[in-house]
Amino acid sequence: METFNDTPIKCCDIFKALPGQQKHIRVVLTNGVAGVGKTFLVQKFCLDWAEGLDNQDISLVIPLSFRELNLIKDEQYSLLELIHVFHPALQKLTADQLAGCKVLFIFDGLDESRLLLDFLNNEVVSDVTEKSSVNVLLTNLIEGNLLSSALVWITSRPAAANQIPPACVDRVTEVQGFNDAQKEEYFRKRISDEELSSRIISHIKTSRSLYIMCLLPVFCWITATVLDHMLTTDQRGELPRTLTDMYSHFLLVQTKRKKQKYDEGHETSSQELTEADREVLLKMGRLAFEQLEKGNIMFYQEDLERCGLDVTEASVYSGICTEIFKRESVIFQKTVYCFIHLSVQEFLAAVYFYHCYTNRNTEVLEDFLREDRDNYRTLNDLYYESDNDSDGYENDNLSLDVFLRRAMEKSLNKMIQRSINNLKKINMDKISPDRSINIFHCLTEMNDHSVYQEIQEFLKSGNRSEKELSEIHFLVSSPLAVLQWSPLFVVAFQRGLMTTFILQTNYVGDSLRCSVLTSALKSNPSHLKELDLSYNKNLQDLGFCLFSNPSHLRELDLSDNQLQDSGVELLCDFLKSPHCKLETLRLRGCSLSEISCASLASALKSNPSHLRELQLSNNKLQDSGVKLLCDFLKNPHCTLETLRSVHHINCASLASALRANPSDLKDLDLSHNNLQDLGVKLLCDFLKSPQCRLETLRLRGCGLSGISCSSLASALKSNPSHLRELQLSNNELQDSGVKLLCDFLKSPLCRLEILRLWGCSLSEISCASLASALKSNPSHLSELELSDKLQDSGVKLLCDFLQSPRCRLKTLRSVY
Numbered sequence: 001m002e003t004f005n006d007t008p009i010k011c012c013d014i015f016k017a018l019p020g021q022q023k024h025i026r027v028v029l030t031n032g033v034a035g036v037g038k039t040f041l042v043q044k045f046c047l048d049w050a051e052g053l054d055n056q057d058i059s060l061v062i063p064l065s066f067r068e069l070n071l072i073k074d075e076q077y078s079l080l081e082l083i084h085v086f087h088p089a090l091q092k093l094t095a096d097q098l099a100g101c102k103v104l105f106i107f108d109g110l111d112e113s114r115l116l117l118d119f120l121n122n123e124v125v126s127d128v129t130e131k132s133s134v135n136v137l138l139t140n141l142i143e144g145n146l147l148s149s150a151l152v153w154i155t156s157r158p159a160a161a162n163q164i165p166p167a168c169v170d171r172v173t174e175v176q177g178f179n180d181a182q183k184e185e186y187f188r189k190r191i192s193d194e195e196l197s198s199r200i201i202s203h204i205k206t207s208r209s210l211y212i213m214c215l216l217p218v219f220c221w222i223t224a225t226v227l228d229h230m231l232t233t234d235q236r237g238e239l240p241r242t243l244t245d246m247y248s249h250f251l252l253v254q255t256k257r258k259k260q261k262y263d264e265g266h267e268t269s270s271q272e273l274t275e276a277d278r279e280v281l282l283k284m285g286r287l288a289f290e291q292l293e294k295g296n297i298m299f300y301q302e303d304l305e306r307c308g309l310d311v312t313e314a315s316v317y318s319g320i321c322t323e324i325f326k327r328e329s330v331i332f333q334k335t336v337y338c339f340i341h342l343s344v345q346e347f348l349a350a351v352y353f354y355h356c357y358t359n360r361n362t363e364v365l366e367d368f369l370r371e372d373r374d375n376y377r378t379l380n381d382l383y384y385e386s387d388n389d390s391d392g393y394e395n396d397n398l399s400l401d402v403f404l405r406r407a408m409e410k411s412l413n414k415m416i417q418r419s420i421n422n423l424k425k426i427n428m429d430k431i432s433p434d435r436s437i438n439i440f441h442c443l444t445e446m447n448d449h450s451v452y453q454e455i456q457e458f459l460k461s462g463n464r465s466e467k468e469l470s471e472i473h474f475l476v477s478s479p480l481a482v483l484q485w486s487p488l489f490v491v492a493f494q495r496g497l498m499t500t501f502i503l504q505t506n507y508v509g510d511s512l513r514c515s516v517l518t519s520a521l522k523s524n525p526s527h528l529k530e531l532d533l534s535y536n537k538n539l540q541d542l543g544f545c546l547f548s549n550p551s552h553l554r555e556l557d558l559s560d561n562q563l564q565d566s567g568v569e570l571l572c573d574f575l576k577s578p579h580c581k582l583e584t585l586r587l588r589g590c591s592l593s594e595i596s597c598a599s600l601a602s603a604l605k606s607n608p609s610h611l612r613e614l615q616l617s618n619n620k621l622q623d624s625g626v627k628l629l630c631d632f633l634k635n636p637h638c639t640l641e642t643l644r645s646v647h648h649i650n651c652a653s654l655a656s657a658l659r660a661n662p663s664d665l666k667d668l669d670l671s672h673n674n675l676q677d678l679g680v681k682l683l684c685d686f687l688k689s690p691q692c693r694l695e696t697l698r699l700r701g702c703g704l705s706g707i708s709c710s711s712l713a714s715a716l717k718s719n720p721s722h723l724r725e726l727q728l729s730n731n732e733l734q735d736s737g738v739k740l741l742c743d744f745l746k747s748p749l750c751r752l753e754i755l756r757l758w759g760c761s762l763s764e765i766s767c768a769s770l771a772s773a774l775k776s777n778p779s780h781l782s783e784l785e786l787s788d789k790l791q792d793s794g795v796k797l798l799c800d801f802l803q804s805p806r807c808r809l810k811t812l813r814s815v816y
Contacts, residue, residue: 032175110156285352597625709737767794
């Protein structure tokens with residue numbers, strides 16, 4: 001996909017090509033974190049179209065939400081029937097009319113989908129009247145098999161966006177929320193009193209957490225509601241500075257408004273909840289907690305009733321419910337409920353869980369802490385554990401992480417300091433980087449900033465006597481974390497303490513976040529050894545600001561970035577530098593063109609002596625591109641040890657280059673290339689060379705036949721002592737091929753440790769040959785992969801090898 005550097009685009013222009021862009025935009029994927037305004041954007045587009053303001057070339061707009069599609073995920077519909085069911089006003093729409101007009105399908109909320117979108121093994125549906133499952137209809141619509149002229153717009157939170165293959169998407173956009181100027185604009189428009197709005201803005205800026213969260217419109221609304229109320233009524237005490245304080249006050253404010261509306265008719269200054277208020281809150285907290293455990297953000301009447309919430313009462317009883325709890329009528333007039341934002345659900349879940357803890361509700365606690373969450377052990381551990389064991393903080397469910405954070409934030413004052421002390425004792429070396437950042441957030445929410453300040457002072461002083469800090473990994477998983485911790489990035493670089501920097505996120509495109517990180521990288525790049533900027537899509541100048549001082553960087557990963565020719569040209573200027581000592585270069589999935597390959601080959605050829613690993617998979621290099629790269633491999637100064645997954649390989653060029661310079665290469669991966677018999681024969685000339693020292697050979701899915709196996713087995717048998725791993729999965733080797741391969745395995749000089757033959761259709765004859773060969777030379781093999789439909793007789797033969805006293809096998813994978 002063609003990438004433009006952080007190009008703003010109006011909602012109405014989302015399907016229009018940008019200046020200089022020729023490609024037709026058919027499928028658009030819009031990302032954005034929860035509450036940032038994706039659904040609002042969709043509604044604005046539909047309203048402007050319906051009112052005749054924009055996009056009048058589109059004849060029909062069909063909005064569909066995944067939360068509604070979930071309700072019919074097990075049923076069969078045609079695309080035409082699906083339209084009729086969800087939009088009864090279109091009942092008279094015919095297949096011919098649908099095919100003859102320009103139509104836009106909008107699928108909102110991919111992150112809420114419970115559909116299995118299988119783009120690899122999907123049946124093809126091309127007729128709008130053909131019935132199939134909803135997920136099959138969607139994948140065919142997105143791929144263009146079904147109604148190929150239709151436009152498709154999908155919105156999603158970033159974590160779920162990878163369900164759509166990049167090849168199916170013509171444009172990716174991001175709703176980034178409010179920038180700093182827009183945050184202030186929101187509060188000034190929301191609160192007409194200029195002095196009051198200025199006080200609110202000033203207060204928010206005093207808290208990093210609050211100010212960053214205000215990029216979300218929904219959080220701005222919560223903040224404005226709370227601070228406006230506190231500053232215009234007779235409120236005493238400190239204004240909220242943490243997310244926990246803000247949500248606590250928000251519940252109080254809504255309760256007060258309920259009393260004003262339904263009870264006394266005037267504002268009350270009481271900070272206490274009535275017993276009825278508490279009861280409703282705890283019921284809603286139970287709902288939030290139980291559904292969070294299941295991963296649900298949408299609830300039905302039966303879910304509410306299970307928690308003791310009366311549907312009618314819940315909708316009118318309290319301002320709490322009406323302000324934080326939404327009720328919607330969806331398909332078949334079925335009513336669904338959700339909290340106004342995921343963070344509100346997390347907060348209420350934490351309130352409920354803390355209530356259960358303080359009231360010793362052991363059933364809820366034990367259900368949560370056992371089975372797959374047994375690493376949490378007991379809630380008491382979270383507050384009182386004093387050892388350095390970090391296992392209690394490892395869990396992949398991020399929503400539960402945030403929930404857990406909320407639960408800790410609700411602890412009593414007398415517990416807070418003890419919790420802080422124990423959090424500080426956790427051995428950060430043993431836990432993931434994003435989890436350590438989460439723990440820092442916990443401390444911040446408990447108004448403890450000492451760890452942040454201690455780290456900052458430690459980095460500034462350069463005092464390493466307490467602990468050697470030689471490597472800091474920051475795996476940044478959200479734009480909020482980038483901004484939150486950017487000051488430490490800068491300090492770490494300035495002190496020369498950050499040797500590895502990993503940034504794997506789709507958020508670099510934002511100019512503010514990019515500028516923060518760029519300034520950190522520019523501050524002192526001389527100690528940076530490893531830079532991972534994979535999966536960023538839009539790098540701007542972030543990666544290239546280091547290239548003015550290239551002598552220290554040893555590993556660079558730019559995989560899955562749309563570098564384009566201009567980006568590769570900048571990279572090549574760095575590679576050509578006589579000071580460049582780069583050892584590992586990964587460019588997987590970077591859409592390298594023939595021009596890119598020419599530049600890259602020329603750069604590597606001019607400075608070949610340091611590079612040890614080159615990763616170029618998922619790039620359609622074409623013959624000319626491969627030929628140019630092979631000139632680099634032929635260079636006598638080339639000492640490349642690992643060459644990974646060059647697709648669409650020209651075997652003649654590659655084999656010639658490897659024969660000319662065979663001694664350094666240790667790892668060769670040519671998987672998913674249609675090598676055919678001739679290609680394998682040419683490759684085998686390299687393998688036969690006495691100078692060949694190859695240790696790993698991967699030829700997965702290369703179309704190897706019995707003839708190919710004959711050539712390969714002969715070559716390996718003539719030079720068997722170096723190879724340690726052989727990957728031949730997904731090749732129809734046939735009995736004759738396996739028999740020839742076994743001649744190599746029988747060789748007393750064979751030292752093979754890993755053999756992968758998954759999907760090779762091994763027959764009983766093949767199993768007999770393989771078992772005999774392995775039994776005759778069993779002492780080296782440690783891993784065997786045979787995932788296949790082996791017959792009982794074949795398994796029995798292989799067991800003879802396993803029973804050998806000389807068998808050293810450690811891993812046997814999936815024998816069906």
